[in-house]
Amino acid sequence: MTALDAGPVRSAFARRVPAGEALADDAEAVARACHDMARRFAAGGKLIVFGSGSAATDAQHLAVEFVHPVIVGKRAFPAISLTGDVATLTGVASREGVHEVFARQLRLLADPDDIALGLCTVGACPMVLGGLRAARDLGLLTLALMGGDGGAAARATGAEHVFVVHSDDPRVVKEVHVTTYHVLWELVHVFFEHPGALDVGLPA
């Protein structure tokens, strides 16, 4: 194997650096989202996660992080992914259309103190946007992890916290999403372990 053959590996990894570094620019926005999430959990809310395509697996990943923490001694929080019930997914999709797949489940499963988090790597997914709109209508705290040109559409749903990975490559977007939700999980605990920090909102 020559150095030349290793070129594609180097360039594939190098393409990911700008999007990875850019997450640090969103640090304060991530921290504010963690604070809002912690306050909802403290009030008895649960996390409801959804995503389409590859992000459907991220929805399940994030739910298991909260329910079964990898760090021993961390508190478990209630979280559910809307991507796991294939019977409901395919039933709603074929009967009412893809935009209703998550929205319909949210209307039945969500309580007002809950948190909704939608993920989409390829821009504006109708399924995820439908879920975000339904969540806002129900008064949930709403977060969106988007990519490509999906930021404006997510903000238009009224979602409070919108994180956009500026890359046209859905694989790169997904990688930054994974780091983002790992950080959200870990740092919710920092606020939660300081109950005083949960009693007050943050200045805008």
Place this chain on the structure above:
Amino acid sequence: MTVESLYPFLYEGRTDVNAVLAEVSRSTAEKAHEIVALREHIATTYADRLPVCAAALAASFGNGGRLFTFGNGGSSTDAQAVAQLFLDPGPGARALPAIALTTDVAVVTALANDVGFEVVFARQIAAFARPGDIAVGLSTSGGSANVLRAFEEARQRGMVTVGFAGYDGGRMATADAIEHLFVIPSSSVHRIQEAQTTTYHVLWELTQQALG
């Protein structure tokens, strides 16, 4: 490591929400830089071995091979992501046959209930596999008993075996059944999973290139 040892000043007096916010912001930025550095390390470590593995996958697909994926917990979602990536990559890429062994809850719970969790994945491999197919297993610890057993079954059946592990590779590092092993040397489960995601994305890209 306790939260108190990570953020000692927070425990010194009355909670100042802005101080917590500042600390959480700092921690976020630090983790973002951490994963970028870890990816750089992986790019160097596996610059030679990723193309070799991609060539093996391309050869398998070229001969009608199918890809099977497996893992537990968070890694089960990565197994599904790998299968989805090969099967449904979107425009401009070649779709390839891939199945995640984690998604059929009827089979997973039947095996776990009737036999034991250690045969979940191995029995499925035994049922599906043909020589020349591909087995991709992920485990952050490298020590998942059912994942190791699935690799043994896969290798016995002449499959191409690809493993993703973390820390020092655990038992996967010494398992003869794994031909292509990618170990992410980090002590954080989260950074391991993030770097694994990039590594299988790059492996997929190289496989697409190798297929032409």
